[in-house]
Amino acid sequence: MAPTTPAGDSWRPLGLVLVAALGFSGALAYGSLRVRTPHRPETAHAERPIQVADGGFVSSDTCRACHPGQYASWHRSYHRTMTAVATPTSVLASFDRVRVDQVNGRPMFLERRGDELWAEIDEPDWDGQGDAPPRIRRQVVLTTGSHHQQIYWYATGHGRLLGQLPAIQLAAERRWVPRRSAVMHPPDVPLVSESGSWNGICVQCHTTNGRPEFSTPFGAENLFVQTIDTRAVEFGIACESCHGPANEHVAANRSPLRRYGLHLTRTPDPTIVEPRRLDVHRSSEVCGQCHGLWEYYDEAAERQANSEGLPYRPGDQLTKTRFIVQPTLNLDSPTLKRLLKEDPNFVSDIFWKDGMVRATGREYNGLIDSPCYKNAVEGARTLSCMSCHAMHKPSGDPRALDSWADDQLKSEALGNDACLQCHGSLRDTVTAHTRHRADSVGSSCYNCHMPHTTYGLLKTIRSHQINSPSVQATLDTGRPNACNLCHLDKTLEWTSRYLDQWYRIPPPPALGSDERSVAASILVLFRGDAGQRAIIAQALGWAPAQQTAGTDWMAPFLSLLLTDPYDAVRYIAGRSLKTLPGYESFPYDFVASPDQRIVMRRRALDAWRDGGSAPGHRGEAALLFNPDGTFIAEQVTRLSAQRNNRRVFYRE
Amino acid sequence: MADGSRPNREYAHRHLRFGWWSMLVFAGLGLLLETLQGFKVGAYLDVSNETRRMLWRLAHAHGTLLGVVHVLFGLTLRTEADRPLPRARLISRTLTLASLLVPAGFFLGGFGFVGGDPGLSVLLVPIGAVLLLSALFLLGSTVGGDEAAKGAGSRTKER
Numbered sequence: 107m108a109p110t111t112p113a114g115d116s117w118r119p120l121g122l123v124l125v126a127a128l129g130f131s132g133a134l135a136y137g138s139l140r141v142r143t144p145h146r147p148e149t150a151h152a153e154r155p156i157q158v159a160d161g162g163f164v165s166s167d168t169c170r171a172c173h174p175g176q177y178a179s180w181h182r183s184y185h186r187t188m189t190a191v192a193t194p195t196s197v198l199a200s201f202d203r204v205r206v207d208q209v210n211g212r213p214m215f216l217e218r219r220g221d222e223l224w225a226e227i228d229e230p231d232w233d234g235q236g237d238a239p240p241r242i243r244r245q246v247v248l249t250t251g252s253h254h255q256q257i258y259w260y261a262t263g264h265g266r267l268l269g270q271l272p273a274i275q276l277a278a279e280r281r282w283v284p285r286r287s288a289v290m291h292p293p294d295v296p297l298v299s300e301s302g303s304w305n306g307i308c309v310q311c312h313t314t315n316g317r318p319e320f321s322t323p324f325g326a327e328n329l330f331v332q333t334i335d336t337r338a339v340e341f342g343i344a345c346e347s348c349h350g351p352a353n354e355h356v357a358a359n360r361s362p363l364r365r366y367g368l369h370l371t372r373t374p375d376p377t378i379v380e381p382r383r384l385d386v387h388r389s390s391e392v393c394g395q396c397h398g399l400w401e402y403y404d405e406a407a408e409r410q411a412n413s414e415g416l417p418y419r420p421g422d423q424l425t426k427t428r429f430i431v432q433p434t435l436n437l438d439s440p441t442l443k444r445l446l447k448e449d450p451n452f453v454s455d456i457f458w459k460d461g462m463v464r465a466t467g468r469e470y471n472g473l474i475d476s477p478c479y480k481n482a483v484e485g486a487r488t489l490s491c492m493s494c495h496a497m498h499k500p501s502g503d504p505r506a507l508d509s510w511a512d513d514q515l516k517s518e519a520l521g522n523d524a525c526l527q528c529h530g531s532l533r534d535t536v537t538a539h540t541r542h543r544a545d546s547v548g549s550s551c552y553n554c555h556m557p558h559t560t561y562g563l564l565k566t567i568r569s570h571q572i573n574s575p576s577v578q579a580t581l582d583t584g585r586p587n588a589c590n591l592c593h594l595d596k597t598l599e600w601t602s603r604y605l606d607q608w609y610r611i612p613p614p615p616a617l618g619s620d621e622r623s624v625a626a627s628i629l630v631l632f633r634g635d636a637g638q639r640a641i642i643a644q645a646l647g648w649a650p651a652q653q654t655a656g657t658d659w660m661a662p663f664l665s666l667l668l669t670d671p672y673d674a675v676r677y678i679a680g681r682s683l684k685t686l687p688g689y690e691s692f693p694y695d696f697v698a699s700p701d702q703r704i705v706m707r708r709r710a711l712d713a714w715r716d717g718g719s720a721p722g723h724r725g726e727a728a729l730l731f732n733p734d735g736t737f738i739a740e741q742v743t744r745l746s747a748q749r750n751n752r753r754v755f756y757r758e
Numbered sequence: 759m760a761d762g763s764r765p766n767r768e769y770a771h772r773h774l775r776f777g778w779w780s781m782l783v784f785a786g787l788g789l790l791l792e793t794l795q796g797f798k799v800g801a802y803l804d805v806s807n808e809t810r811r812m813l814w815r816l817a818h819a820h821g822t823l824l825g826v827v828h829v830l831f832g833l834t835l836r837t838e839a840d841r842p843l844p845r846a847r848l849i850s851r852t853l854t855l856a857s858l859l860v861p862a863g864f865f866l867g868g869f870g871f872v873g874g875d876p877g878l879s880v881l882l883v884p885i886g887a888v889l890l891l892s893a894l895f896l897l898g899s900t901v902g903g904d905e906a907a908k909g910a911g912s913r914t915k916e917r
Contacts, residue, residue: 172874175806362875369872501806 153261154247155336162351163339179498182507185343187252189312198256199275206282209272230299254563265334270300287673292753302329305336311396313338314347315415350379350420379420386490391424393491394470399431434461458583462571465756466562472570487528494519525551547650557588562758566644577602590626591645594655598626625728632745636672636754647682659723665710669703770835777828784821813868821861844900852893859886
């Protein structure tokens with residue numbers, strides 16, 4: 107018989123196994139903590155603005171648990187990345203020992219130090235003492251944007267005050283350009299420091315409930331004597347920007363009984379704002395809080411927003427807490443009068459003469475002046491942002507998140523269905539209405555009623571004020587009309603004739619001889635201000651217009667713009683030139699020296715002259731050509747002298 | 759005789775069979791889930807269906823593991839063949855019901871979910887969980903205990 111084991115001994119092996127298991131687990135946990143980068147609490151960052159979820163806000167991390175689908179589509183959107191902490195993964199540009207010459211001043215040097223990004227630049231806040239600005243080395247801590255451009259912000263070392271790198275990254279080309287070259291900025295206006303701009307301006311719309319927290323108003327005194335403690339609930343435009351603070355919602359919905367009660371009865375949850383359930387005006391204001399041009403009513407409002415964040419909450423009436431600039435309605439208001447007194451160009455820089463907004467990022471201003479919005483009497487048939495855009499990719503949308511994220515358009519709003527939601531009677535009579543083939547670009551509602559007459563971020567976008575082509579409006583405001591943005595080779599007189607013939611729109615009483623004999627696009631290109639020239643430069647590279655008007659005449663006009671005084675106009679002209687046959691790899695750098703640009707312009711013209719002599723449009727007088735294809739020199743000289751050289755400065 | 763009517767071996771046979779079949783079914787579910795993953799089926803993989811994905815994985819995992827529990831229970835009964843298990847019928851039925859309700863609740867909860875909230879069928883899960891814990895408690899307190907077996911035997915005799 108085997109000896110019996112005492113009861114105490116039978117537990118010994120188990121105890122040993124347990125001790126070994128505990129030891130192993132402990133070693134594993136310790137090891138994983140050692141290899142993981144230590145997480146630095148947000149509040150430990152004294153050198154930059156921080157993210158603190160307070161004041162009833164909870165941040166998107168909390169929303170994610172219950173709304174994973176919505177979180178995912180938002181996470182892919184450019185709203186999220188509108189501001190981000192600068193890390194090797196969030197920056198578009200390389201920081202691996204890079205030298206950037208495309209800056210005003212001495213080159214910028216970039217480098218990585220572990221996960222940190224550093225830059226060496228000329229001190230932009232130099233006081234002018236000494237021969238040259240001192241060189242500074244600063245850590246890049248935040249980025250703005252990621253869709254079209256990315257701007258980089260460094261810690262100045264003065265509280266949470268940020269400065270801006272002197273060059274920005276263009277997303278499409280993945281190249282650096284001087285900061286000023288990326289915006290419509292008058293060439294003769296000196297560059298100013300952008301230090302504090304993020305803290306004082308960007309923070310309001312590029313974060314969730316941002317608070318500048320300047321001890322005195324931004325711009326009121328030297329930044330470096332102010333106390334600056336900028337913070338936000340979250341960087342980027344997150345869930346609570348559109349749904350409101352969610353603390354109450356989160357607390358209430360900890361109860362599964364409540365949640366299932368709401369699910370089963372399909373009752374809206376009163377603890378959170380769902381913009382789609384708001385009436386059309388309130389729901390559009392949710393977008394308008396950032397996509398509109400607004401100002402504080404007074405200094406007290408600025409001080410309140412400075413310390414508590416903007417008081418507007420989704421569902422509120424926007425104008426209760428801020429002044430929406432709408433020249434068609436409130437040009438005589440005390441607030442706008444005050445703003446115009448401070449800056450006489452406040453309105454003309456952003457609006458056409460008839461009050462239509464001309465700068466991007468102000469789509470709400472366009473919407474509220476649209477007849478589909480202001481004249482509509484039925485809520486269901488009133489245009490709102492949600493008529494065409496979806497902030498979360500709808501479940502039935504077959505597109506990938508990336509495609510949807512580009513403009514966040516509903517899939518049904520990609521074509522005429524956007525308008526046919528209300529104008530359904532036109533569905534079967536498209537050709538009768540448009541007088542163009544139903545499948546042609548001339549039958550696109552967007553092309554005629556939302557032409558590309560708004561400028562920003564080195565491109566034009568569609569006007570968000572729904573309107574109809576009007577020659578009179580072109581004459582009154584200088585804004586190219588939809589017909590001539592496609593029929594680039596036609597005169598205003600031609601357009602006027604067809605609008606009269608087809609739509610009984612009476613022609614203007616008297617058109618000048620140029621308007622009768624020279625293509626409307628060419629007139630704008632020569633006579634227009636920088637904003638107008640940018641619109642034509644882009645139209646010349648727009649495929650539908652190229653199909654309609656031909657391309658064989660465009661190169662010389664675009665080449666003229668290659669030496670435009672405005673960087674933005676040159677950039678667009680260069681981009682359009684490369685869409686023309688034979689110019690795909692034309693070497694042009696819009697920030698090259700003036701001499702080099704002249705050489706490039708000459709080359710572009712030479713290439714066009716040598717490009718064959720097919721008649722095409724090259725002999726048309728409306729395009730300033732002699733029958734032999736040469737320019738009518740005196741016309742070109744005369745119109746060039748008529749350029750509108752007013753300073754154009756968009757608040758992009 | 760266990761529980762007055764059936765011997766342990768009969769329960770052992772039943773639970774071994776249930777356990778292996780259960781493992782077959784829920785391992786099969788695992789294969790189905792892998793197929794959905796492999797063919798990138800949106801109804802399973804889309805981020806908006808994260809709740810469904812989690813619930814179906816839970817159904818797969820719980821169903822398979824509960825199958826293992828049944829096999830272990832069956833083997834336990836075999837090793838205790840000469841000692842009738844008190845309350846064997848109750849334990850058997852409770853365990854079986856739990857093994858149906860828990861994975862079924864997870865699986866069916868993957869239909870009709872709203873955001874992060876499973877469909878109402880998920881209510882089967884807590885019921886099944888209570889049954890499972892009860893069965894485990896009963897098992898823990900009775901299996902291998904001579905006194906318990908005696909008590910059970912005397913109660914059987916009293917009937």
